Amino acid sequence: MSRMVEVSIDLDNLRHNYRLAKHMAGNAEVWVVGKSDAYGHGLQHVAHALCDADGFALLDMDDALALRQGGFDQTILLMAGPSHERELAEASVKRISIVIRNREQLDMLRHARLKQPVSVWVKVRSNINRFGFDPAAVPGIVDALRDQAGVRLQGLLMHFAQADDLAVELDTQWHAFRNLAAELGLRFSAANSAAMLRDTKTHGQAIRLGTALYGNNPFVGAAAHDNLAGFRPVMKMTARLTDIVPLSAGAPLGYGATFRADKAMRVGIVACGYGDGYPNKATTGTPVLIRGQRTRILGDVAMNVMFIDLTTVSDAQTGDWVILFGDDKLRIDEVAHYAGQRPESIQCAIGGKHRTRILERGTWPCHP
Numbered sequence: 001m002s003r004m005v006e007v008s009i010d011l012d013n014l015r016h017n018y019r020l021a022k023h024m025a026g027n028a029e030v031w032v033v034g035k036s037d038a039y040g041h042g043l044q045h046v047a048h049a050l051c052d053a054d055g056f057a058l059l060d061m062d063d064a065l066a067l068r069q070g071g072f073d074q075t076i077l078l079m080a081g082p083s084h085e086r087e088l089a090e091a092s093v094k095r096i097s098i099v100i101r102n103r104e105q106l107d108m109l110r111h112a113r114l115k116q117p118v119s120v121w122v123k124v125r126s127n128i129n130r131f132g133f134d135p136a137a138v139p140g141i142v143d144a145l146r147d148q149a150g151v152r153l154q155g156l157l158m159h160f161a162q163a164d165d166l167a168v169e170l171d172t173q174w175h176a177f178r179n180l181a182a183e184l185g186l187r188f189s190a191a192n193s194a195a196m197l198r199d200t201k202t203h204g205q206a207i208r209l210g211t212a213l214y215g216n217n218p219f220v221g222a223a224a225h226d227n228l229a230g231f232r233p234v235m236k237m238t239a240r241l242t243d244i245v246p247l248s249a250g251a252p253l254g255y256g257a258t259f260r261a262d263k264a265m266r267v268g269i270v271a272c273g274y275g276d277g278y279p280n281k282a283t284t285g286t287p288v289l290i291r292g293q294r295t296r297i298l299g300d301v302a303m304n305v306m307f308i309d310l311t312t313v314s315d316a317q318t319g320d321w322v323i324l325f326g327d328d329k330l331r332i333d334e335v336a337h338y339a340g341q342r343p344e345s346i347q348c349a350i351g352g353k354h355r356t357r358i359l360e361r362g363t364w365p366c367h368p
C-alpha cells in the first residue's frame with residue numbers, strides 16, 4: 001500500500017458554491033475570502049477555479065501580489081490593511097484596495113506620497129471589538145479622507161461577531177453601522193457567510209464569502225438554515241484501512257483505554273490521525289463511511305492512527321478507503337460538531353500537510 005491519506009479538492013463544487021452565493025447576492029459583489037491559504041484549500045487552486053470572481057479578500061500582501069502577477073484583474077482587498085509604507089505604495093501601484101483600521105494606518109496614509117490613488121475601506125469597530133474605529137470617530141475620518149488627494153474612498157466595512165449564532169438577533173449587531181453608512185452616504189461591506197445567508201440587507205456593496213464557499217455550515221452547533229441547501233463539500237479526506245483486529249468483550253482499546261468493548265467486536269485500524277490534521281477531539285461516536293456504510297470512531301484518535309467499528313461492516317477489507325468527511329453523506333460539519341470546533345479550523349489544520357488531488361471536471365473561462 002502506498003498512499004495512506006488522500007485529500008482532494010473539488011473545484012467544480014467550489015465553483016457551484018460561488019455561483020449559488022452570486023445568485024443569493026443579487027446586485028452585491030461576492031468577494032472570495034482567501035486567508036490562510038484559502039482555508040487550507042490552496043489559494044492558487046481556488047483562485048484558478050474562481051478566476052471570474054468579483055474579487056478576492058486576503059490578509060497577506062504576498063498573496064495579493066501573486067494574484068495580480070498571475071493576471072487576476074478584479075478587486076483585491078487587503079483586509080488587514082498595509083502594515084508599513086512600502087506595502088501602501090505597492091497597493092497603490094498594483095491597484096490593491098486596502099482597509100484602514102487603526103490610527104497608525106491612517107497616519108501612514110496621510111503622510112504617504114502615492115504615485116497612484118489607492119482605494120480605501122474604513123473599518124468600523126463592531127461587537128467583535130478587535131479592529132476598526134469607534135463609530136463616533138468615523139465621520140471625522142471619512143471627511144478627512146474625502147478631501148485627501150490620492151485616496152479613493154470606497155465605503156465602510158465591518159465584521160460580525162455573532163452572525164453565526166441563530167439564537168442572537170442579527171439586526172442589533174449592525175444597526176449602528178448601517179445608520180452610519182446611510183448618514184455618510186457611503187457604500188458598505190458587512191456580510192460574511194452567516195450574515196449573507198441570514199439577511200439580504202447585510203449584502204451591501206460586497207459580501208466577503210469564506211466558510212460557506214468551502215461548503216461549510218457557518219452556524220454554531222451546525223444549526224440548520226434553509227439557505228444552506230445546495231452548497232456542496234469541497235475538501236474531502238479519505239484514509240486507508242490497514243488492519244482488522246478482533247476485540248473481546250471488556251477489552252480496552254488504544255492509548256488511555258478511553259474505549260472498552262462491551263461485547264466482542266471487530267475493529268478497523270485507519271492510517272490517519274491528528275498528525276495528518278484530523279481533529280484529535282473527534283472521539284468515540286464520530287461518524288466515518290466505509291463501503292457506503294456509516295460507522296463510528298472508537299476511542300481516541302492517535303497521531304497517525306484511528307480505530308473504527310467494523311462489527312456490522314462485514315465486507316470491509318484491508319486496503320479499503322475510509323471516507324472521513326467531504327461526502328454528501330458525511331459532511332465536515334458533522335465531524336466538526338463531534339470535535340467541538342469549526343469546520344474551517346479542521347480544514348486549516350489539514351491544509352498543506354498532504355499532496356492534494358485536484359478534481360476539475362468542467363472547464364471554465366479562465367484568463368491566467
Ligand SMILES: *Cc1c(COP(=O)(O)O)cnc(C)c1O
Nearest residue numbers: 033079159192193208209210211
Ligand atoms: C474571515 C473573514 C471573513 C469570512 O468569514 P466567513 O464566516 O468564513 O464567511 C469575512 N470578513 C473578514 C474580515 C474575515 O476576516
